[in-house]
Amino acid sequence: MQCEEARRRLRSGEDVEAEAHLADCATCFAVLEAGDPLAGVLRAARPEVREVPATISAGVLRRWRAPRVSWRLGLAAAASLLLVAAVLAASTVWLAPATVAKPLGVASNAFDIVATIVNGILAVPRVLFADRPAVIAGYAVLVIIVCGLWVRLYQSIAFQRRRVTR
Amino acid sequence: MDDLAAVDLTRRGDRRGPEWLLARYQMSVYTLTYRMLGNQADAEDATQEVFLRAFQRLHQYRPSEPFGGWLTGIARHYSIDVLRQRRPAADLVEPSSSVDVERTVLDRLDRARVQAAVNRLPHRERTLLVLRYWEDQPVDRIAHLLGMSEGAAKVALLRARRSLAGILTREVAPDAV
DSSP states (O other): OOHHHHHHHHHHSOOHHHHHHHHHOHHHHHHHHHTOHHHHHHHHTOOOOOOOOHHHHHHHHHHOOOOOOOHHHHHHHHHHHHHHHHHHHIIIIIIOGGGOSSOGGGOOSHHHHHHHHHHHHHHHHHHHOTTOHHHHHHHHHHHHHHHHHHHHHHHHHOHHHHHHHO | OOHHHHHHHHHTTOTHHHHHHHHHHHHHHHHHHHHHHOSHHHHHHHHHHHHHHHHHTGGGOOTTSOHHHHHHHHHHHHHHHHHHHSOOOSSOOOOOSSSOOOHHHHHTOOHHHHHHHHHTSOHHHHHHHIIIIISOOOHHHHHHHHTOOHHHHHHHHHHHHHHHHHHHHHHHOGGGO
16 A cells, blocks of 8 residues: 555554555555654643652651661572682592692683683582482572572672772 | 651651651652643542552662652553553543644644543553653653553554544544544
């Protein structure tokens, strides 16, 4: 359908075919809207607010509670840090030093560092539960949960630092 | 003080932060919710709720974007949620057969009458017209906010204007119907 025909039909009443054209035609929408005096009347009738009720500010401040970092979240994050540290220590020092590809000190780039940490974290279950993949998978899920806790804790306290480094 | 400093104070639990943000933005949030919801009582409740939600979600705010825009985004979404939860308007609106309203009808309209007519529309049509003509939102943004395609939003806007034309024509010039 041509634009002119669609506009003519839309101005004179509802028309499914013409509306289908309108849905895909930015020009027809703009022309119809610009030519509709009701659009101007609507804009002119826009409600303006001159004064805000004083109860709003008082109500918000009464209901607002200063945010606090949850002690449960902090405790969980601290415990997870201990767990990760213990696993890293056990895997790199006592249990399976050979499974660690490179020591952290000589890692040449960020990828090596991450790979070394991941190797270290997974070394314990790999050595102890080599024949039980479900346990290894469960351990991996636990590590992901621990990471999630730390991300959540970071989100709740990190705004100040983000602002400074922006 | 600037927005970021006020946000920072709010996050740290310093009352000066929310006080400053309220003083700076309550007018724009209240105006938006008043236009969207159509009455003072609902707008007051909504404005309070919007600020409280914003203060609770400050960890989601990215300092690289304007705080005012982030806040009005929350206000717009909240108002649409409120409108969705409202009961449908009791009276069905008979749309005008044409999008054009008689010039004589338009000449007899005042702001209050147009606002009252807009408030009589079903919530979805009312929301479309408010977002487009009172909040100056582009069609693609309106479509996104209401969860429809851009094409559907264009057609819905045309139909909403027809519905409004129907109400106005019946009220101002009943003989013309």
